[in-house]
Amino acid sequence: MDKKISIIIPYYDMPNGAVFLKRCIDSVMSQTYKNYEIILTKDGKMAENTNSAIKRATGDLIKILYQDDYLAHENALQVIVDGFKGHWLVSGCEHDNGTRGKPHLPVFDRKKNTIGSPSVLTMKNGLDMYFNENMTWVLDFDFYRRMYDKYGEPAILNDINVVIGIHNGQKTNLLTDEEKLKEEQLL
DSSP, X not given: OOOOEEEEEEOOOOTTHHHHHHHHHHXXXXXXXXXXXXXXXXXXXXXXXXXXXXXXXXSSEEEEOOTTOEESSTTHHHHHHHHOOSSEEEEEEEEESXXXXXXXXXXXXXXXXXXXXXXXXXXXXXXXXXXXXXXXXXXXXXXXXXXXXXXXXXXXXXXXXXXXXXXXXXXXXXXXXXXXXXXXXXX
């Protein structure tokens, strides 16, 4: 039986946000793997918004996909489902700042984020794991460390399945150096 995937898309107001959101949803709708639900949330800051979507997921697996990111090809969900084992999986990505490129394959490192954006993450539903709502800058690294502490290393797909949108309106680009430092100290 095919696993149902909850694709959670936390969104917020940003320049070109509607364009990014359409691109994101179109990438999901074009998938060959069809056993999914899309959950859109707009509830507070980034971590709070993502947690809200996680809590609403009904699928066997939860795939995070931020609104300015998108699935890299029409078989991305199938590759993720076929490669999923354990409690969590991370996948390779590319960056898109108007042109796709700069591929990144994830590597787990407990001391720094070498995995990438939460959009590369798929996890089993029901783990009772949420993002720290006091964070924006290092929320992904904090989450990955806690996942590792509880469930061990992720399954790693050395396949490009996600494209990360790079632009000036990203939340992490809008934080001040002081805000970033405060989060790093909290971490």
